[in-house]
Each structure stands twice: as C-alpha cells, then as structure tokens.
Amino acid sequence: MLMARSEVKCYCCGLTEECRPAYVATVKERHQDRWIYGFCVEAIKDENSRSSRKISTEEAMKQHVSFCEDFRMSSPPAKPTEYLIAAKQLLRRTKDSQMRERLGGCRPGMVTWGA
Incomplete structure (x- = not known):
C-alpha cells in the first residue's frame, strides 16, 4: 500500500x-509550525x-528568509545549468571539508574553475 x-x-x-x-508534521514541529526545506535548515x-x-x-x-528574497529578486544566471552544477560542487566540498575537519583538521585545497 502506497502512503x-x-x-x-x-x-x-x-x-x-x-x-x-x-x-511534514515532524519538520513543522521542529520549526514553529513552518515547513522548512533541508538545505534551508542547514543555511539557518x-x-x-x-x-x-x-x-x-x-x-x-529571518536573515536567511531575507537572503532568499534578495536572491529571488536578482537576475537569473547567464548559464543556469553550469550555475547549478557549481552550486552542487560547492555544497559537496563544504560537506567534505566539514567531515575532514571532524576527522583530523584537514583543510580543502585550492579549487580552479574551467580548467
């Protein structure tokens, strides 16, 4: 049976x-009856x-909501697909660097774009 x-x-x-x-109920319970997407929870x-x-x-x-509103009002990126890929890579590197810091204090290396 499908839920x-x-x-x-x-x-x-x-x-x-x-x-x-x-x-939905669990997330709302944690955030004063507001649904908040997982990435936004991390941003907060x-x-x-x-x-x-x-x-x-x-x-x-409130600060994050303000950032989101400003972002929605800005112009879209010239190459949205490349922007999305870069954003995903940045998120992955951020999570990886947090894990490395927990495991031994390593820092991420220099990243070059468009090589």
Missing part, C-alpha cells in the same frame, strides 16, 4: 516538495554559527 504524500512549500525559499504527512544553522553575536534561531531564520 499518501502532500505538497508543501518551504517557508524560507519557496521550494515545493512532495512529502509524507508524518514527515550556518547563519547562526557565523554570527559575531549570539542570535536566536528565529533571528537566523
């Missing part, structure tokens, strides 16, 4: 996704950790 899915929209970035109701954590002063999760979320 029903519902479409939800991210409070921060506006991305829509189909999810099972139980998962990053906003909070990068702040020079102690800020609440709510303030970090």
